[in-house]
Amino acid sequence: MLQQTTVKAVAPYFAAFLARWPTVGDLAASPVEEVMKAWAGLGYYSRARNLHACAIAVARDHGGRFPADLAGLRALPGIGDYTAAAIAAIAFDIPAAVVDGNVERVVTRLETIDTPLPGAKPLIRARVATLLDPARPGDFAQATMDLGATICTPKKPACSLCPLRPFCAASAAGTQEAFPVKAPKRGGTLRRGAAFVIRRADGALLVRTRPPKGLLGGMTEIPGTDWTAEGPGREPAPPVPLVVTRLPGTVGHVFTHFPLELTVFHAVAPQGLAAPEGHRWIAEAEIEGEAFPTVFRKVIAHAFAT
DNA sequence: AAAGCGTGGGT
DNA sequence: TACCCAAGCTT
Numbered sequence: 001m002l003q004q005t006t007v008k009a010v011a012p013y014f015a016a017f018l019a020r021w022p023t024v025g026d027l028a029a030s031p032v033e034e035v036m037k038a039w040a041g042l043g044y045y046s047r048a049r050n051l052h053a054c055a056i057a058v059a060r061d062h063g064g065r066f067p068a069d070l071a072g073l074r075a076l077p078g079i080g081d082y083t084a085a086a087i088a089a090i091a092f093d094i095p096a097a098v099v100d101g102n103v104e105r106v107v108t109r110l111e112t113i114d115t116p117l118p119g120a121k122p123l124i125r126a127r128v129a130t131l132l133d134p135a136r137p138g139d140f141a142q143a144t145m146d147l148g149a150t151i152c153t154p155k156k157p158a159c160s161l162c163p164l165r166p167f168c169a170a171s172a173a174g175t176q177e178a179f180p181v182k183a184p185k186r187g188g189t190l191r192r193g194a195a196f197v198i199r200r201a202d203g204a205l206l207v208r209t210r211p212p213k214g215l216l217g218g219m220t221e222i223p224g225t226d227w228t229a230e231g232p233g234r235e236p237a238p239p240v241p242l243v244v245t246r247l248p249g250t251v252g253h254v255f256t257h258f259p260l261e262l263t264v265f266h267a268v269a270p271q272g273l274a275a276p277e278g279h280r281w282i283a284e285a286e287i288e289g290e291a292f293p294t295v296f297r298k299v300i301a302h303a304f305a306t
Numbered sequence: 307a308a309a310g311c312g313t314g315g316g317t
Numbered sequence: 318t319a320c321c322c323a324a325g326c327t328t
Contacts, residue, residue, distance in 0.1 A: 002324040009314060009323085043312030046327075080326045100324050118307095145324060154322065155317070183308095213328095215311065256311055294313065309328090316322085 003047060003083065013042050025064050027055035036218050036291040045219055045293070049212070050078025068092045081125075089137040097128040098141035102148025107131075108180040109152060109170040116183045152176075188258030192231035195224035195251070195296075196238045196265045197303035203284030205300075206239070206275060215255070220291045222299050223279060227260055239276050242267040247306045253295040260295065264302050 001010045001017075016038060021027040027035070032052045039048035054077045058066055066087065067073055073084040085096035099107075104117060107124050115123060133140045151158045159171045170176040198206035205222075212218045223239040225232040238244045244265040251262040275281050282290055287300065 004312085004323055004325050006314075006323050041313080043314085044325085046311070047325090050326075078326065082325060086324065098324085101322075102324075142324090149324085217311090254313090256313090257309080307328095311326090314323095317320090 001042065001047070001051075004044060005042065009042065013039070021055075023064070024055045024058045024066075027052065028059035032218070033291070037289060040219065040291045041294060041297075043293075045217055046213075047078060049218060053077040054079065066091070068094075070094065070096055086141060089141045091138075093137060095132060095134040095137040096141075097125045097132060098137075098145070099125050099128055100145055100148075102145045102152070103128060104180050105154065106144055106148045106152045106164070109157075109176050110164060110168050112169040112173065112175070112179065114179070114181050116181045118183070120180070188255075189229055190259050190261060191227040191229055192261050192263070193225045193227040194232040194236040194263050194265060195222045195299045196240075196244060196267070197222060197299065198238070198240055198242070198244075198267050198269055200269050200271055200273070200281065202271065204281040205284065205287055206269070206279055207282055207290070208279045216293045216295075218291075219293050220296070221293075222296045224262070227262075232263065236265075238265060238267065239279060240267070240269060240273065242269060247303060249302065249306075251295070251298045251302050253298060262295075262299060264299055264306075266303050266306070 001014055017027075020038065021030060030052070032049060035048050035052045036045065039045060042048075057076055058064060062072075067076075070084055070088050073079055073087050074081070079087070082098065082100050085098040088094035088096040089098050099121065104121070104124055107113065107127055108120065111127060113120055113123060128144075147162070147164070151162045155177065157176050159165055159168070159176060162168065162171070165171050168176070170179055196206075207220050208223055210216050210219050210221050225236045244267040247264045247266055251264060253260045253262070292300070
């Protein structure tokens with residue numbers, strides 16, 4: 001859960017997951033749809049699918065206990081170099097080099113490493129491997145991450161409070177804010193689309209499930225057009241043979257790699273209307289617990305408020 | 307191996 | 318406002 005996500009955002013999800021699935025076996029036995037619902041709103045939804053797949057692998061291939069070695073951990077779904085090293089060091093006292101975004105910042109400043117990230121990662125890992133305390137690898141990992149999170153911050157680091165200041169090359173040169181050096185990234189161009197909020201008189205809502213891979217994979221969505229730079233046109237085709245009304249305003253959302261602008265259409269369906277192929281009706285009471293990513297909650301809120 | 311993949315908070 | 322960043326992973 002903590003991959004690219006703050007502790008504050010994760011905390012309530014983590015508590016809810018542990019309360020609902022206290023053991024790896026419990027999570028492995030749960031339908032993946034329930035896991036997606038419990039993850040809704042947290043983002044990077046492939047993590048939810050990977051976590052579930054990981055639980056199944058641990059339960060089936062490792063007797064319900066995580067493998068106590070780097071290679072075994074690294075082979076599990078959703079566990080990459082960082083997470084494998086973190087589990088190894090913190091849970092199993094293995095002297096692994098734990099390198100997250102915080103540690104990258106601490107080490108590149110400490111040694112004024114100006115190779116751009118992510119290319120500098122192998123070098124940083126090698127340096128951490130020589131710096132870590134083999135007697136207390138878990139404490140070392142958490143200490144270096146917490147140092148980055150609280151003292152060696154991206155902007156205006158508190159060098160005067162830093163226990164590593166006597167050893168820090170960037171601080172000595174006064175260039176700490178120039179590290180880490182990152183490769184330039186390109187911003188995405190605006191995409192537009194249309195969404196159709198189709199309700200029945202009894203409050204039911206027409207939805208469908210997105211494909212398992214790709215953007216918002218496996219999550220529930222409000223039916224709509226593709227999201228393209230050209231946009232949906234003036235009268236996009238709704239999924240049901242009804243006259244739809246365009247609601248005033250738009251819904252905006254920004255993903256990691258592109259901004260999105262949705263126009264919202266609305267219609268009320270007769271009670272007996274069957275859901276089209278690939279779609280389904282959900283009762284009004286199910287909307288809150290459904291696996292909607294934030295962008296579709298915005299769409300629903302926009303439609304219900306208009 | 308560069309790009310795709312969410313969301314919320316901070317400056 | 319418009320970025321930047323967060324206990325990164327997968328293809």
